[in-house]
Amino acid sequence: MNKLQIFQAKHMPEGKLKDLQVGWTVKVFQKIKEGDKTRTQAFEGTVIAKKHGIEAGGTITVRKVSNGIGVEKVFPIHLPSIEKVQVLKNPRVRRAKLYYLRDKTSREIKRKVKQSQD
Structure with missing residues:
Protein backbone atom coordinates (compact mmCIF):
# COMPACT_ATOMS: atom_id res chain seq x y z
CA MET A 1 0.00 0.00 0.00
CA ASN A 2 1.26 3.46 -0.82
CA LYS A 3 1.06 6.44 1.54
CA LEU A 4 -2.19 7.76 0.09
CA GLN A 5 -3.99 4.45 0.58
CA ILE A 6 -2.71 4.19 4.16
CA PHE A 7 -3.92 7.72 4.91
CA GLN A 8 -7.35 7.07 3.38
CA ALA A 9 -7.80 3.83 5.30
CA LYS A 10 -6.87 5.52 8.56
CA HIS A 11 -8.59 8.92 8.31
CA MET A 12 -11.44 8.73 5.79
CA PRO A 13 -14.82 7.57 7.12
CA GLU A 14 -16.87 5.13 5.12
CA GLY A 15 -18.81 7.11 2.53
CA LYS A 16 -22.56 6.67 2.42
CA LEU A 17 -22.52 6.96 -1.36
CA LYS A 18 -19.84 4.39 -2.18
CA ASP A 19 -22.21 1.55 -3.15
CA LEU A 20 -24.28 3.56 -5.64
CA GLN A 21 -24.26 2.70 -9.32
CA VAL A 22 -24.81 4.89 -12.36
CA GLY A 23 -28.43 4.78 -13.54
CA TRP A 24 -29.98 4.27 -10.11
CA THR A 25 -32.74 6.60 -8.95
CA VAL A 26 -31.87 7.80 -5.45
CA LYS A 27 -33.06 10.21 -2.79
CA VAL A 28 -30.19 11.94 -0.97
CA PHE A 29 -30.97 13.49 2.42
CA GLN A 30 -28.61 16.36 3.27
CA LYS A 31 -28.45 18.52 6.41
CA ILE A 32 -28.71 22.23 5.61
CA LYS A 33 -27.75 24.84 8.19
CA GLU A 34 -29.70 28.11 8.03
CA GLY A 35 -28.63 30.51 10.74
CA ASP A 36 -28.81 28.60 14.01
CA LYS A 37 -31.32 26.01 12.74
CA THR A 38 -30.68 22.86 10.75
CA ARG A 39 -33.07 21.03 8.47
CA THR A 40 -32.96 18.05 6.17
CA GLN A 41 -33.33 18.57 2.44
CA ALA A 42 -34.07 15.68 0.08
CA PHE A 43 -32.80 15.63 -3.51
CA GLU A 44 -34.30 12.88 -5.67
CA GLY A 45 -32.89 12.07 -9.08
CA THR A 46 -30.91 9.73 -11.31
CA VAL A 47 -27.20 9.11 -10.77
CA ILE A 48 -25.64 10.10 -14.11
CA ALA A 49 -21.95 9.98 -13.15
CA LYS A 50 -19.64 8.54 -10.53
CA LYS A 51 -16.08 9.88 -10.47
CA HIS A 52 -12.93 8.79 -8.63
CA GLY A 53 -14.48 5.80 -6.89
CA ILE A 54 -14.18 5.88 -3.11
CA GLU A 55 -11.12 8.16 -3.01
CA ALA A 56 -11.01 11.33 -0.95
CA GLY A 57 -12.19 13.40 -3.92
CA GLY A 58 -14.84 10.96 -5.16
CA THR A 59 -18.18 12.41 -6.28
CA ILE A 60 -21.51 11.40 -7.74
CA THR A 61 -23.69 13.57 -9.96
CA VAL A 62 -27.46 13.33 -9.47
CA ARG A 63 -29.87 14.79 -12.05
CA LYS A 64 -33.58 15.54 -11.79
CA VAL A 65 -36.08 17.49 -13.88
CA SER A 66 -37.99 20.07 -11.85
CA ASN A 67 -40.79 22.02 -13.56
CA GLY A 68 -39.31 21.23 -16.97
CA ILE A 69 -35.83 22.43 -16.02
CA GLY A 70 -32.97 19.98 -15.53
CA VAL A 71 -31.13 20.32 -12.22
CA GLU A 72 -27.86 18.55 -11.45
CA LYS A 73 -26.14 18.38 -8.09
CA VAL A 74 -22.68 16.99 -7.38
CA PHE A 75 -22.30 15.25 -4.01
CA PRO A 76 -18.86 14.41 -2.60
CA ILE A 77 -18.90 10.81 -1.39
CA HIS A 78 -17.40 11.63 2.01
CA LEU A 79 -19.57 14.70 2.71
CA PRO A 80 -20.40 14.68 6.44
CA SER A 81 -23.70 16.55 5.96
CA ILE A 82 -25.27 13.63 4.06
CA GLU A 83 -27.55 11.80 6.49
CA LYS A 84 -28.75 8.91 4.36
CA VAL A 85 -29.35 7.74 0.82
CA GLN A 86 -32.44 5.81 -0.30
CA VAL A 87 -32.28 3.76 -3.47
CA LEU A 88 -35.66 3.96 -5.20
CA LYS A 89 -34.90 2.12 -8.46
CA ASN A 90 -31.82 0.25 -9.53
CA PRO A 91 -31.99 -0.58 -13.24
CA ARG A 92 -29.01 -1.90 -15.16
CA VAL A 93 -27.55 0.52 -17.70
CA LYS A 104 -33.47 13.65 -23.68
CA THR A 105 -37.01 14.40 -22.57
CA SER A 106 -38.41 12.69 -19.49
CA ARG A 107 -40.47 10.34 -21.66
CA GLU A 108 -37.38 9.22 -23.58
CA ILE A 109 -35.45 8.72 -20.34
CA LYS A 110 -38.17 6.47 -18.92
CA ARG A 111 -38.17 4.43 -22.12
CA LYS A 112 -34.36 4.02 -22.00
CA VAL A 113 -34.43 2.92 -18.36
CA LYS A 114 -37.32 0.52 -18.97
CA GLN A 115 -35.50 -1.10 -21.91
CA SER A 116 -32.36 -1.58 -19.84
CA GLN A 117 -34.35 -3.26 -17.03
CA ASP A 118 -35.67 -5.99 -19.35
Whole structure:
Protein backbone atom coordinates (compact mmCIF):
# COMPACT_ATOMS: atom_id res chain seq x y z
CA MET A 1 0.00 0.00 0.00
CA ASN A 2 1.26 3.46 -0.82
CA LYS A 3 1.06 6.44 1.54
CA LEU A 4 -2.19 7.76 0.09
CA GLN A 5 -3.99 4.45 0.58
CA ILE A 6 -2.71 4.19 4.16
CA PHE A 7 -3.92 7.72 4.91
CA GLN A 8 -7.35 7.07 3.38
CA ALA A 9 -7.80 3.83 5.30
CA LYS A 10 -6.87 5.52 8.56
CA HIS A 11 -8.59 8.92 8.31
CA MET A 12 -11.44 8.73 5.79
CA PRO A 13 -14.82 7.57 7.12
CA GLU A 14 -16.87 5.13 5.12
CA GLY A 15 -18.81 7.11 2.53
CA LYS A 16 -22.56 6.67 2.42
CA LEU A 17 -22.52 6.96 -1.36
CA LYS A 18 -19.84 4.39 -2.18
CA ASP A 19 -22.21 1.55 -3.15
CA LEU A 20 -24.28 3.56 -5.64
CA GLN A 21 -24.26 2.70 -9.32
CA VAL A 22 -24.81 4.89 -12.36
CA GLY A 23 -28.43 4.78 -13.54
CA TRP A 24 -29.98 4.27 -10.11
CA THR A 25 -32.74 6.60 -8.95
CA VAL A 26 -31.87 7.80 -5.45
CA LYS A 27 -33.06 10.21 -2.79
CA VAL A 28 -30.19 11.94 -0.97
CA PHE A 29 -30.97 13.49 2.42
CA GLN A 30 -28.61 16.36 3.27
CA LYS A 31 -28.45 18.52 6.41
CA ILE A 32 -28.71 22.23 5.61
CA LYS A 33 -27.75 24.84 8.19
CA GLU A 34 -29.70 28.11 8.03
CA GLY A 35 -28.63 30.51 10.74
CA ASP A 36 -28.81 28.60 14.01
CA LYS A 37 -31.32 26.01 12.74
CA THR A 38 -30.68 22.86 10.75
CA ARG A 39 -33.07 21.03 8.47
CA THR A 40 -32.96 18.05 6.17
CA GLN A 41 -33.33 18.57 2.44
CA ALA A 42 -34.07 15.68 0.08
CA PHE A 43 -32.80 15.63 -3.51
CA GLU A 44 -34.30 12.88 -5.67
CA GLY A 45 -32.89 12.07 -9.08
CA THR A 46 -30.91 9.73 -11.31
CA VAL A 47 -27.20 9.11 -10.77
CA ILE A 48 -25.64 10.10 -14.11
CA ALA A 49 -21.95 9.98 -13.15
CA LYS A 50 -19.64 8.54 -10.53
CA LYS A 51 -16.08 9.88 -10.47
CA HIS A 52 -12.93 8.79 -8.63
CA GLY A 53 -14.48 5.80 -6.89
CA ILE A 54 -14.18 5.88 -3.11
CA GLU A 55 -11.12 8.16 -3.01
CA ALA A 56 -11.01 11.33 -0.95
CA GLY A 57 -12.19 13.40 -3.92
CA GLY A 58 -14.84 10.96 -5.16
CA THR A 59 -18.18 12.41 -6.28
CA ILE A 60 -21.51 11.40 -7.74
CA THR A 61 -23.69 13.57 -9.96
CA VAL A 62 -27.46 13.33 -9.47
CA ARG A 63 -29.87 14.79 -12.05
CA LYS A 64 -33.58 15.54 -11.79
CA VAL A 65 -36.08 17.49 -13.88
CA SER A 66 -37.99 20.07 -11.85
CA ASN A 67 -40.79 22.02 -13.56
CA GLY A 68 -39.31 21.23 -16.97
CA ILE A 69 -35.83 22.43 -16.02
CA GLY A 70 -32.97 19.98 -15.53
CA VAL A 71 -31.13 20.32 -12.22
CA GLU A 72 -27.86 18.55 -11.45
CA LYS A 73 -26.14 18.38 -8.09
CA VAL A 74 -22.68 16.99 -7.38
CA PHE A 75 -22.30 15.25 -4.01
CA PRO A 76 -18.86 14.41 -2.60
CA ILE A 77 -18.90 10.81 -1.39
CA HIS A 78 -17.40 11.63 2.01
CA LEU A 79 -19.57 14.70 2.71
CA PRO A 80 -20.40 14.68 6.44
CA SER A 81 -23.70 16.55 5.96
CA ILE A 82 -25.27 13.63 4.06
CA GLU A 83 -27.55 11.80 6.49
CA LYS A 84 -28.75 8.91 4.36
CA VAL A 85 -29.35 7.74 0.82
CA GLN A 86 -32.44 5.81 -0.30
CA VAL A 87 -32.28 3.76 -3.47
CA LEU A 88 -35.66 3.96 -5.20
CA LYS A 89 -34.90 2.12 -8.46
CA ASN A 90 -31.82 0.25 -9.53
CA PRO A 91 -31.99 -0.58 -13.24
CA ARG A 92 -29.01 -1.90 -15.16
CA VAL A 93 -27.55 0.52 -17.70
CA ARG A 94 -24.86 -0.08 -20.27
CA ARG A 95 -22.89 3.13 -19.90
CA ALA A 96 -20.49 4.41 -17.25
CA LYS A 97 -21.63 8.02 -17.69
CA LEU A 98 -25.20 8.97 -18.62
CA TYR A 99 -24.50 12.47 -19.90
CA TYR A 100 -26.65 11.80 -22.95
CA LEU A 101 -29.73 12.02 -20.67
CA ARG A 102 -29.22 15.80 -20.59
CA ASP A 103 -30.53 16.03 -24.14
CA LYS A 104 -33.47 13.65 -23.68
CA THR A 105 -37.01 14.40 -22.57
CA SER A 106 -38.41 12.69 -19.49
CA ARG A 107 -40.47 10.34 -21.66
CA GLU A 108 -37.38 9.22 -23.58
CA ILE A 109 -35.45 8.72 -20.34
CA LYS A 110 -38.17 6.47 -18.92
CA ARG A 111 -38.17 4.43 -22.12
CA LYS A 112 -34.36 4.02 -22.00
CA VAL A 113 -34.43 2.92 -18.36
CA LYS A 114 -37.32 0.52 -18.97
CA GLN A 115 -35.50 -1.10 -21.91
CA SER A 116 -32.36 -1.58 -19.84
CA GLN A 117 -34.35 -3.26 -17.03
CA ASP A 118 -35.67 -5.99 -19.35
